[in-house]
Amino acid sequence: MKHVISVSLGSKSGDFSREIVLDGQALRLEREGTDGDINKAIERIHELDGHVDAIGLGGIDIYLYVGGEQFIIGDGLRISKAATITPVLDGSGLKDTLERRVISKLADRGLIAKGTRVLMVSAMDRFGMAEAFVELGCDCVFGDLIFDIGLDYPLKTLKEIHEIAVKYRSRLLTAPFNLLYPTGSAQDTQDADPKYAKYYDNADIIAGDGHLILRHLPSRAEGKGIVTNTTRPKSIARFTDSGVAWIVTTTPDLDGVSAGTNLMEAAFVALSGKSPAQITAGDYDEFLNRVGWSGSFHSLGNG
8 A cells, every 4th residue: 555644834633544545556645734843844754754655745835836937935845855765745746737627627517707706815836727717718816915925915917926926036935934824823813804805705716725715714705616625624614604605626525625735746656656757747637537636526505
């Protein structure tokens, strides 16, 4: 049985363990949160190195791919280097393939069309998803400055996202990651500030990182659709209570939880027998076709 573990900077409250069969092979998948402690994450990855088939790095990215360029998250790269034998994956390759497919599938179902109002709480870490929405002609608001650094300034184009990534390239490389994204217990913090509510209210679909969506989710979000991942029963319950109509998790449902793309990308690498450097976008597409991943749809009985 292949063994894959995601070591996450997120809260331990999201930990789980599952045994599944994927692509005809048995897999044990686990997620271990470190409550925002980077040193603990480094220590744990070092312990796992050479003893598991692949490691996912959750709650932080190593690389962002925006407008055809690679941007490095300094803390993510530093943590990943704790392993010298076992590959460490952050999910960026799977995001760029799987998440495009999910948006296409939603369009086929009639849930997304030209003019659909979409709020992406952060597009820099899911540029493939952002491109898919734009290609469909959606009316998009990209909230990278709003939700990541608290600046009430919506972005409307992919070009703006790329310009911001270029502008903050050095900050991404050197800034402590908890200044860029909630880690540990901060992921459980709820702040329904009115300055965020207007963006939720004006959207038909809210997409992107689940922790960022939930952190500022208004008490009422009737009829909205959610496109995200890394869900747990309590987050599904919160979406339901707020009046959300449906939710699509981009990664498969694993008996009540949806895993981060980092864990599922690590699972693919473990099964492939290839090193991450050998894997192409075509390999991801072939794998996704074979296992039939295209998102998990959940109607929440609202709207």
